[in-house]
Amino acid sequence: MSRRPIITATALAAATALALSACGRDDDAGSGDGNAAPSADLTDGPATGTIEVWAMGTEGELLGDFLADFEDANPDVTVEVTPVPWEGAHDRIATAIAAGETPDVSLIGTTWMGEFAATGGLEATPTDVFAEDDFFPGPWASTVVDGTSYGVPWYVETRALFYRTDLADAAGLEPPASWDDLKAFAQGLQQAGAQQGIYLQPGQGGSWQTFMPFAWQNGATLTDGDAYTLDSPEMTEALEYYMSYFSEGLSQDTVLQPGALEQLFADGSIGAFVSGPWHIGLVRDAGAADAFDVVPLPGKDEAPGTSFVGGGNLAVFTDSDNKDGAWKLIEYLTESAVQQSWYETATGLPSRPDAWEDGPLTEDPLVAVFGEQLEQTEAPPAVPTWEQVATVIDGNVEAAVRGTIPAADAVADMQSQASSIGTGLQ
Amino acid sequence: MTTATTAPASRPTPAGGSPGGRRRTLLQRRQTRTAWLLALPFLLLFAAFTAGPVFASLLMSFTDMRSTDVRTPFAVDLAAFDNYMALFQDALFRKVAVNTAIFVLVGVPLTMVLALAAAVGLNNITRLRAFFRLGYYLPVVTSIVAVSVVWRFLLQPDTGPVNQLLGAVGIGGPDWLGDPALALPSLIVMAAWRNLGTLMVIFLAGLQTVPRELLEAAEVDGAGRWQRFRHVTLPLLRPTLLFGAVITGIGYLQFFEEPFVMTNGGPLNATRSVSFYIYDQFSFGNYGYAAAASYVLFLAIVVLTAIQFRVLRPKA
Numbered sequence: 001m002s003r004r005p006i007i008t009a010t011a012l013a014a015a016t017a018l019a020l021s022a023c024g025r026d027d028d029a030g031s032g033d034g035n036a037a038p039s040a041d042l043t044d045g046p047a048t049g050t051i052e053v054w055a056m057g058t059e060g061e062l063l064g065d066f067l068a069d070f071e072d073a074n075p076d077v078t079v080e081v082t083p084v085p086w087e088g089a090h091d092r093i094a095t096a097i098a099a100g101e102t103p104d105v106s107l108i109g110t111t112w113m114g115e116f117a118a119t120g121g122l123e124a125t126p127t128d129v130f131a132e133d134d135f136f137p138g139p140w141a142s143t144v145v146d147g148t149s150y151g152v153p154w155y156v157e158t159r160a161l162f163y164r165t166d167l168a169d170a171a172g173l174e175p176p177a178s179w180d181d182l183k184a185f186a187q188g189l190q191q192a193g194a195q196q197g198i199y200l201q202p203g204q205g206g207s208w209q210t211f212m213p214f215a216w217q218n219g220a221t222l223t224d225g226d227a228y229t230l231d232s233p234e235m236t237e238a239l240e241y242y243m244s245y246f247s248e249g250l251s252q253d254t255v256l257q258p259g260a261l262e263q264l265f266a267d268g269s270i271g272a273f274v275s276g277p278w279h280i281g282l283v284r285d286a287g288a289a290d291a292f293d294v295v296p297l298p299g300k301d302e303a304p305g306t307s308f309v310g311g312g313n314l315a316v317f318t319d320s321d322n323k324d325g326a327w328k329l330i331e332y333l334t335e336s337a338v339q340q341s342w343y344e345t346a347t348g349l350p351s352r353p354d355a356w357e358d359g360p361l362t363e364d365p366l367v368a369v370f371g372e373q374l375e376q377t378e379a380p381p382a383v384p385t386w387e388q389v390a391t392v393i394d395g396n397v398e399a400a401v402r403g404t405i406p407a408a409d410a411v412a413d414m415q416s417q418a419s420s421i422g423t424g425l426q
Numbered sequence: 427m428t429t430a431t432t433a434p435a436s437r438p439t440p441a442g443g444s445p446g447g448r449r450r451t452l453l454q455r456r457q458t459r460t461a462w463l464l465a466l467p468f469l470l471l472f473a474a475f476t477a478g479p480v481f482a483s484l485l486m487s488f489t490d491m492r493s494t495d496v497r498t499p500f501a502v503d504l505a506a507f508d509n510y511m512a513l514f515q516d517a518l519f520r521k522v523a524v525n526t527a528i529f530v531l532v533g534v535p536l537t538m539v540l541a542l543a544a545a546v547g548l549n550n551i552t553r554l555r556a557f558f559r560l561g562y563y564l565p566v567v568t569s570i571v572a573v574s575v576v577w578r579f580l581l582q583p584d585t586g587p588v589n590q591l592l593g594a595v596g597i598g599g600p601d602w603l604g605d606p607a608l609a610l611p612s613l614i615v616m617a618a619w620r621n622l623g624t625l626m627v628i629f630l631a632g633l634q635t636v637p638r639e640l641l642e643a644a645e646v647d648g649a650g651r652w653q654r655f656r657h658v659t660l661p662l663l664r665p666t667l668l669f670g671a672v673i674t675g676i677g678y679l680q681f682f683e684e685p686f687v688m689t690n691g692g693p694l695n696a697t698r699s700v701s702f703y704i705y706d707q708f709s710f711g712n713y714g715y716a717a718a719a720s721y722v723l724f725l726a727i728v729v730l731t732a733i734q735f736r737v738l739r740p741k742a
């Protein structure tokens with residue numbers, strides 16, 4: 001062989017050594033650029049220039065036309081909306097932040113906030129323009145990473161209890177108001193003819209969204225500052241309660257295929273389930289007509305039950321060259337009246353309580369129930385490693401529900417894995 | 427490059443002494459130059475687009491880089507072999523490694539035996555050969571998503587045709603994809619069904635190179651059907667079998683699509699593979715850790731391939 005490869009290898013090794021000697025974390029690197037003063041010094045007057053916006057799913061398709069009014073009110077502005085599919089959105093935003101080639105504004109899933117904020121790619125929210133009190137507390141909390149808010153809640157979704165009114169009437173049952181009620185409710189629906197009284201997701205992807213509300217109702221917490229606090233008696237007790245639905249045969253312990261839930265609910269095989277507002281339409285399409293109702297989740301003891309809150313936040317990137325216009329656009333999109341007309345356009349639920357008080361959101365009583373539930377919600381912690389810890393919870397919920405480990409062991413395993421993963425906040 | 431130099435070695439060299447050392451080296455030199463010329467387009471593309479990321483990912487596997495470091499990729503700490511150590515201490519990684527090993531150790535022989543049986547069968551019929559060849563090959567070209575939807579329907583616990591057939595003969599069929607003990611075997615069977623078409627076509631081509639005279643001579647010598655297959659056909663198929671084993675082994679070690687669309691890795695991680703685990707780790711943002719897991723998988727592929735080359739190499 002010639003000597004060339006050796007020379008190349010030496011050069012590569014030298015380059016590596018150089019690169020690595022520049023390595024090493026600064027002690028305060030993580031939050032370095034994040035702790036800027038939360039004020040954007042917005043100019044007075046209309047927005048100008050070009051504002052690039054990324055939005056996912058239905059939002060991305062409908063937002064461009066929806067912003068015609070904004071462009072009329074701000075004649076010197078051009079808004080360019082790029083629809084991004086949800087599937088690739090996370091990686092696309094991560095890549096854009098890495099390359100410094102971001103849009104000005106993007107819709108960001110609530111569970112991604114911790115990760116993107118920790119890169120230093122997001123601007124802190126100017127709290128002189130956006131007041132925390134104007135928004136539901138759970139959704140606002142999803143924007144706060146390590147004490148600083150990095151975005152504004154745009155639309156929200158939460159979970160409530162769907163149930164068959166015909167079965168409940170046959171069993172002479174009122175909507176449940178406590179954990180004991182809920183258990184009796186599921187038993188009653190099953191005796192009235194349902195194959196399973198209530199379908200609770202038995203583990204796998206996203207089952208923490210069904211399980212955690214029970215834990216929150218029992219006073220359990222996910223984090224305290226920058227440490228996970230999964231291992232608590234409250235968590236164990238909630239998991240035992242959750243498991244009892246499976247051991248007593250009130251819910252099946254295998255995950256339903258997509259689309260099966262609506263069908264089984266519509267034909268009365270499933271008496272109740274916990275889900276979000278999109279299921280109103282799905283259940284009606286499946287043929288349940290008016291034979292069902294939605295109520296807020298019951299708490300453990302008579303008190304209102306806490307539910308999970310998710311949705312989408314709007315954030316401005318540090319690499320944006322039109323931050324002024326970007327925040328003005330977000331200000332517009334989070335106005336109460338605009339949120340109401342956005343609901344009529346894309347059925348996105350408003351993140352501000354005052355948008356629920358009149359107008360279109362009061363017209364459908366089933367939708368209004370979700371407004372009621374929003375007063376009592378928790379968001380998962382906005383930390384960079386949340387998605388990974390969520391799968392740890394999913395896995396342990398699945399194992400516990402299938403009876404392979406006791407609740408206390410499942411909770412202990414959640415904690416030991418979560419501790420070794422860490423919150424990523426340093 | 428290695429294949430280019432080893433392949434001619436198995437071919438019989440012309441008998442007799444070399445007709446002149448000088449001429450042979452000239453010829454060899456020319457061949458070497460041609461080989462490099464032919465490899466050049468690939469090498470250029472590899473150097474321009476692949477070498478950098480490959481090298482970077484190897485470095486990354488020795489750091490604690492996470493997705494939150496993307497804006498400052500050099501401000502990460504060196505972790506030496508910490509990622510690799512942590513991998514083998516992770517109970518989930520050990521589980522997915524076992525799942526993958528089972529998938530390969532059961533799946534590769536199963537697929538090869540089925541493909542060889544189909545190829546031998548097709549080699550012996552003349553009518554409808556094209557029809558069956560198409561039939562066996564069709565799953566290979568069908569989208570995995572379509573395949574998985576159909577299989578999920580087939581394997582449904584209550585309404586699926588498989589369990590209804592079993593029910594007709596009085597057997598209560600299990601929940602194939604929902605039972606942790608049966609989900610991986612179900613996926614292995616599906617993967618074998620889906621991939622046997624490719625191997626069958628390759629084996630069919632191999633079978634057609636077996637000289638008819640040899641088989642006839644063996645028949646004259648009194649060898650039965652099985653003996654002819656065992657002692658004439660199979661040895662001649664060795665290179666073809668090796669090729670089949672290598673490509674199937676590499677593919678199966680990286681199996682991902684089947685659990686991704688069919689079971690999402692469940693139940694209880696019974697169908698999660700090493701590739702799936704790496705995919706998860708990358709999406710969790712653990713770039714350094716995921717890169718380390720990728721290199722462990724890469725090493726496993728190298729080792730498996732080396733073993734296959736040893737076991738199945740043509741006998742001199």
